[in-house]
Amino acid sequence: MNEALVQLKSVNKHYGSLHVLKDINLEVGKGEVIILLGPSGSGKSTLCRTINRLETIDSGSISIDGKILPEEGKELANLRAEVGMVFQSFNLFAHKSILDNVTLGPRKVRGLSKTEAEEEAMALLRKVGVDSQAQKMPAQLSGGQQQRVAIARALAMRPKVMLFDEPTSALDPEMVNEVLDTMVNLAREGMTMIVVTHEMGFARRAADRIVFLANGEIVEQATPDEFFSNPKSDRAKDFLGKILNH
Amino acid sequence: MSFGEQLSTLFDTYNVLGAFWVNVQLTFWAAIGSFIIGSVLALMRISPVPSLQFIGTAYVHIFRNTPLTILMTMAILGVWTQFQLQLVSDFKANFFIYAVIVLAIYHAAFVCEAIRSGINTVPVGQAEAARAIGLGFFPAARHIIFPQALRGSITPLGNTLIALAKNTTVATVASVAEASGMMKSMIEFNSDLIFVIFLIFAMGFVVIVVPIGILTTWASRKLAVKR
Ligand SMILES: Nc1ncnc2c1ncn2[C@@H]1O[C@H](COP(=O)(O)OP(=O)(O)OP(=O)(O)O)[C@@H](O)[C@H]1O
Numbered sequence A: 001m002n003e004a005l006v007q008l009k010s011v012n013k014h015y016g017s018l019h020v021l022k023d024i025n026l027e028v029g030k031g032e033v034i035i036l037l038g039p040s041g042s043g044k045s046t047l048c049r050t051i052n053r054l055e056t057i058d059s060g061s062i063s064i065d066g067k068i069l070p071e072e073g074k075e076l077a078n079l080r081a082e083v084g085m086v087f088q089s090f091n092l093f094a095h096k097s098i099l100d101n102v103t104l105g106p107r108k109v110r111g112l113s114k115t116e117a118e119e120e121a122m123a124l125l126r127k128v129g130v131d132s133q134a135q136k137m138p139a140q141l142s143g144g145q146q147q148r149v150a151i152a153r154a155l156a157m158r159p160k161v162m163l164f165d166e167p168t169s170a171l172d173p174e175m176v177n178e179v180l181d182t183m184v185n186l187a188r189e190g191m192t193m194i195v196v197t198h199e200m201g202f203a204r205r206a207a208d209r210i211v212f213l214a215n216g217e218i219v220e221q222a223t224p225d226e227f228f229s230n231p232k233s234d235r236a237k238d239f240l241g242k243i244l245n246h
Numbered sequence B: 001m002s003f004g005e006q007l008s009t010l011f012d013t014y015n016v017l018g019a020f021w022v023n024v025q026l027t028f029w030a031a032i033g034s035f036i037i038g039s040v041l042a043l044m045r046i047s048p049v050p051s052l053q054f055i056g057t058a059y060v061h062i063f064r065n066t067p068l069t070i071l072m073t074m075a076i077l078g079v080w081t082q083f084q085l086q087l088v089s090d091f092k093a094n095f096f097i098y099a100v101i102v103l104a105i106y107h108a109a110f111v112c113e114a115i116r117s118g119i120n121t122v123p124v125g126q127a128e129a130a131r132a133i134g135l136g137f138f139p140a141a142r143h144i145i146f147p148q149a150l151r152g153s154i155t156p157l158g159n160t161l162i163a164l165a166k167n168t169t170v171a172t173v174a175s176v177a178e179a180s181g182m183m184k185s186m187i188e189f190n191s192d193l194i195f196v197i198f199l200i201f202a203m204g205f206v207v208i209v210v211p212i213g214i215l216t217t218w219a220s221r222k223l224a225v226k227r
């Protein structure tokens, strides 16, 4: 592995009395694609969200490219921009056109001019295959198209790492692949990615490493081949048994 | 006297349109003032700073629960009479401005709540997406939350505006020569025309208020955020 781009050290988080993240240590190298697997409620979303501080942590530290995430303020906003996030429910800005969704961050955070931002945005929309929809509003697009726009919007911030929290779970089945293909391309281009997904085919295909979470703990980490053919922990065996048998 | 004669008697003796024009002006300026104050209050109430939240909440509870007439009286008897705080040299304009300020302060509480109800129509995911692309609290509020919240609060904002238009009659307490004050003197001096007098003022407010209602209903449909 190269030098760690994302580094979590002894991260702990509670929701009230619920200990959702238990002493998480995780290093993600530059260009690495990590797939987070685990049963429902195991803390996958929470882990993702702590990495760009949408959730605070109780102890431990998280650093991106060597810089520790600060608690709050402008510095945090800047570091957040280095971490792209794609949500299950797309969360496109509902009152803005597709193009404006993608240009907003570059203009307001990166300080690009309107023309520069629009040029970059169109290139990104072309890359994810929705450039013909640029002038439409989010509600006019299919779920798959919206999610690809969301990916373009995150990429427009030139993030060092991209987080995906179940990016295809809210999609109709016929649209899942268009989004997964976009993600595979992104991975091929060397983007560092942390992905929560239930798409096992994608996990096999795209992952460099599977991180298996249960009950807020990292129980097992392995290459996809190893993990799927020879899971070591009982909890991983149990999980795979349930997932792969239906 | 025929109905028409009664009308013309009143319109010849009194500057009815001029009086209503004062109510329209009070509404206009107080609407702008209350919108600005109300937006700031709403921002405070959703801010992550507890002391600001507290101030916003306290303001809303205090002013929403105090009768407007009492506020107006306090402003005139308390601030004006006690401290002789003259805002502009012109005497009439001074009272007008007092009335606008009190109306704005009072209705800001309702504007704040209207905007807050609009903010509640904006899914959390919108704010999270804004934060995720690196927008801080103010840029996120300005570009993402407020524009959507305002579209979602047009109807309650319209209701507040209607209430404000009618509440401008309270400015009479501050000796502003507006419609309800004129109505009182009409009744005093032309009590035989009481039916026509009521009709004039009821219709006058209908003419001011109904378009507001129509406009806001139309706008809330037209501008609704499609999700
Ligand atoms: N805001 C919150 N307040 C309280 N508890 C929460 C909150 N968010 C999540 N939890 C709890 O924390 C635990 C971990 O949740 P999390 O969403 O991270 O799980 P997950 O692995 O993403 O699950 P899923 O596969 O269902 O998405 C769960 O028990 C959940 O109920």
Ligand SMILES: [Mg+2]
Residues within 6 Å of the ligand: A044, A045, A046, A165, A166
């Ligand atoms: Mg989840």
